[in-house]
Amino acid sequence: MERSGDGIFAILSMFSAISSVGIAAVVVFIYQVVAVISVWRATAKPGVSFWTKVFCRYALILNLMIAAVALRFGAGGIIFGGILYLAFWFFWGKGRTGVQSPRAERVLPAEMPKTVKEKIDSVASGGIDLAGFSRNNAGEPRLADYVQRVTPSASMKKRVHIAPDIPAGKLASAIGSRHFKAGLKNQQPFMLLDDSGRFDGKHGLLVTDEFFDFSFPGIEAVTFSYSFHSDGFDVKGQSVYRGGRKCAEFSNFKGDDLAKIFGVFNEFFADRDAWWRKSAEKGDRNAQFKLASSLVGNKEESMHWLRKAAEQGHPIAQGNLGTYLTSSDPEEAFLWLSRSAAQGNEHSQRRLAGKEFDSYRNKTGITI
Known part of the structure; x- marks a missing residue:
């Protein structure tokens, strides 16, 4: 699970703490400049005695000295804080994926479906062999063919990528940010729904010939092995449910687009199950x-x-x-x-x- 938003907040807090004194010093400098101008103009008016002018304008020298010190200290504090911020960002924050603030309303229920490894372990203990699902009979519906039917709207073309037109960089980023990346080495990607804020492919939905994987900022990645289950998806707004559980909540996709995309998946499940039953009866x-x-x-x-x-x-x-x-x-x-x-x-x-x-x-x- 990634909670990378905490890192950026820590960096910003440190930057603010070190720079706050410097910023205050700049405010003092501005105040002193305003004071010098005001006093000089006031003492230049007719009727002001000689000694009043001397005393007040002598005091301006001290104000200017204070202003100079404040400016130097303030600039130094801000520069030092900026350097520290960049250093932490380069050595610590840069290596984090998906540096975004986790949104409380997007946190999914604690009870989530099993991860890929747990799913495979539980299936293996029951005797089911994964290899049995990788072989398709002639005429058996294939998800790859159904994915090709997805027609994204004009506004979604930058976010919906269908094989073989999945950008290599985005695919690598998507696989690298998944918790089951080691298991993806032999997987064939079919589709990438990029829900990332910066179009980097790190978050959203990745569909392969074995799995539907959902990954979002601050939320534990959720994976479904569609070979084992026939229950389809239910889309409500920007939220996606399966088996009565919320499994994903998109930020950058409209509900209508999601309904069309997941409707294609559901069509595949229905056709595949019907084909299995008809062929089994034969x-x-x-x-x-x-x-x-x-x-x-x-x-x-x-x-x-x-x-x-x-x-x-x-x-x-x-x-x-x-x-x-x-x-x-x-x-x-x-x-x-x-x-x-x-x-x-x-x-x-x-x-x-x-x-x-x-x-x-x-x-x-x-x-x-």
Whole structure:
């Protein structure tokens, strides 16, 4: 999480503290100049005695000396404060990304979806293999094709970038500011919605072939792996919701533009899910596996399609089915994991090494 706004405020506070005395000295200088002019003009009027003129104008010499000292001290204080400000900015503030003041009204709820690593870990513990989603069957809807349908308004063309026309500098900046940048090395970027104040790509939405990543100043980055879920986005003004939770709040995009863009994403989800179901019903084992994995809210139907794919020899489906059955039916789980491991599925091979399967391994004589 980045709270870079605090840094700039600290720098400005230090600058103000050091320069305030110098600024006060400049005010004193201006006051002394005004006083000298006023006294000189007053003593030049007719009727003013000789000694009054001498006394008052002698005092002006002291005023001028004070003014000179104040000017020198004030200028020195301001210059010193400016140098200190620039030094801190160069060595400390420059390296921070997105130096902007966090806005309280943009802070999202504390309960946020899991980060990419946590999502992958939780999925792996359930047996789902990410590799199974990277392969598309012929005719299966692809997000890259839907992204090309986005037509930004004239005012948004500087902020909406669609592959292959994503500026290299902005893309590098966007990836570098994300918390999952290491995982993006093998990702193919599809779209960048630049919500940064300075058009640098650091904040906004980055869409790849695996993830939707939202990143905003002072807010923890939020990532969705769209391969695992079919629920779409809901746009209300400049806020974006998914699964009933606010996941993003844009500053530089109009609500109408956001609705059009996320409407294209929702169209993709609907078409893809319909294609999966139609193909699964026709017996396509890959579609059965993907449909089963996307039905996270319907365990009964998910298990139905997972078993269908496993029975057709889908290695990942076999491993997932075995993993899910480990606690309820370890003997059947061992058989499915064995079939998956025999096809080279490393996840199933690791699961079979567990002590809970020792008795079944000795009973069947199956070794991988």
